[in-house]
Amino acid sequence: MKLKNIFYLLCTSIIFGCVSKSGHTLLFVGSFTDGKPDAGIHVYAINTDTGETTLLHEEKNTINPSYLKIGNHGHFLYSVLESQLPTHGKVAAISVDSLSGKLKLLNMQDSGGRNPAHLSLHPSGRYLVNSNYTDAGISVFNINSDGSLGPHHQLLEFKDSSVVKGRQDAAHLHSTNFSPDGQFLFGQDLGADKIRAFKVIDTDAGPLRLRPSKEISVKPGSGPRHFTFHPNGTFGYGISELSGKVTAYQYSDGDLVFLEDYPSYATNQEIYRAADIHISPDGKFLYTSNRGPKEDSIGIFSIDQNSGKLTLVGHEPTYGKHPRNFCLDPSGQYLLVANQFSDNIVLFKRDRETGLLTKLSEEIQMDNPSSLQMYKYRVE
Structure with missing residues (x-):
């Protein structure tokens, strides 16, 4: 082995605190750059x-x-670009060097509208779906064998509204989620108070396409924002930004059946800004984030494995302002919160038995963090 390769591997091991036999974990952080080119x-x-x-x-x-x-498998990273600007946004494909953490841009494609806000991957790993918020729509991309993106081959656009003036005057697609079996896609339309369901058409004759299946209405003024499926595939949970509620659903064959609503916040608010929602890898606990204006917190709920219903465990402050996004590490030991307005990422140790969180002294300082992704790389 060449001397420079030995030196590189030695440095890499030091960086990772000596990579264990089970592998190492990387954290990827996306951010807002005030609409200007920067280290985002x-x-x-x-x-x-x-x-x-x-x-x-x-x-x-x-x-x-x-x-x-x-x-x-962590080899590629996909990112929206030029969000919250008056022009069409973009979607980028980026390769990841899992040892050094270095990134390399592969290509960019037009997102099909203004303000791309969310990306989801088909379980096959061959297709990427983008949600445009301002020009409400869903764009579908083929992922090439080298990880790059083809131009969007389907663009679904929506015009609709609901009851909250200024926030629901038009449709706003905030996110999408594939069902665990990859047969359906569900889009959270914050502006229309609807979950839009689509049948996934994936044949050998051509790329994946989406066929509108049904519209699932939520309570007026809710503003559905993000959604997650339970690991067992039989339950789904949505977080509504404008009502500050978590909604539990029974899932079966492309349909979501309402079970119950739960407050995401600890106390009643005049304005709600509920944001993100995730389930622990073991499926026992559900977490939500609440972005002020008077409460910046993580809501903690236990999940009944038989009924899918939730029980409040408690709330943990995020030690920052506007927790737009958070994630759990693949092992389930940690929960990390991106506080956008206070420019910090806070780490919590998670109790796997109780679901409760304990703040660590470790904290990452960076401007406007807005998206967190983690991946554990295995040693081959």
Whole structure:
């Protein structure tokens, strides 16, 4: 082995605190850059024994890479670009060097509208779906064998509204989620108070296409924002931004049947800004984030494995302002929160038995963090 390769491997091992036989974990952070080219994507190594983080890479000259999605066993990263601007946004494909954490832009494609806000991957790993918020729509991309993106081959656009003036005067597609079996896609339309369901058409004759299936109405003024499926595939949970509620559903064959609503906030608010929602890897606990204006917190709920219903465990402050996004590490040991307005990412140790969170002293300082993705790489 060449001397420089030995030196590189030695340095890499030091960075990761000596990579264990089980592998190492990387944290990818997307952010808002005030609409100007800047270092908008950061890559960190995280020591899952201590919670300590090490900055490995900053991707410069990116404009508002406000939402990220890791794909294909961690080899590629997908990012929206130029979100919250008056022109069409873009979707970028980026390769990941899993040892060094360095990123390399593969290509960019037009998102099909203004303000791309969310990305989802088909379980096959061959297709990427983008949600445009301002020009409400869903664009579908083929992922090439090298990880790059083809131009969107389907664009579905929506015109609709609901009852909250100024927020629901038009349709706003905030996110999409594929069903666990990949047969359906569900789009959260914050502006129309609807979950839009689509049948996935994937044949050998051509790329994946979406066929409108049904519209699932939510309570007027809710503003559905994000959604997650339970690991067992039989339950789904949505977070509504404008009502501050979590909604539990029974899922079966492309249909969501309402079970119950739950307050995401600890106290009643005049204005709600509920944001994100995730389930622990073991399926026992559900977490939500609440972005002020008077409460910045993580809601913690236990999940009844038989009925899918939730029981409130408690709330944990996020030690920052406007927790737009959060994530759990693949092992379920940690929960990380991106506080956009206070420019910090806070790490919590998670009790796997109770679901409760304990703040660690480790904290990442960076401007306007908005999206977190984590991936554990195995040693081959």
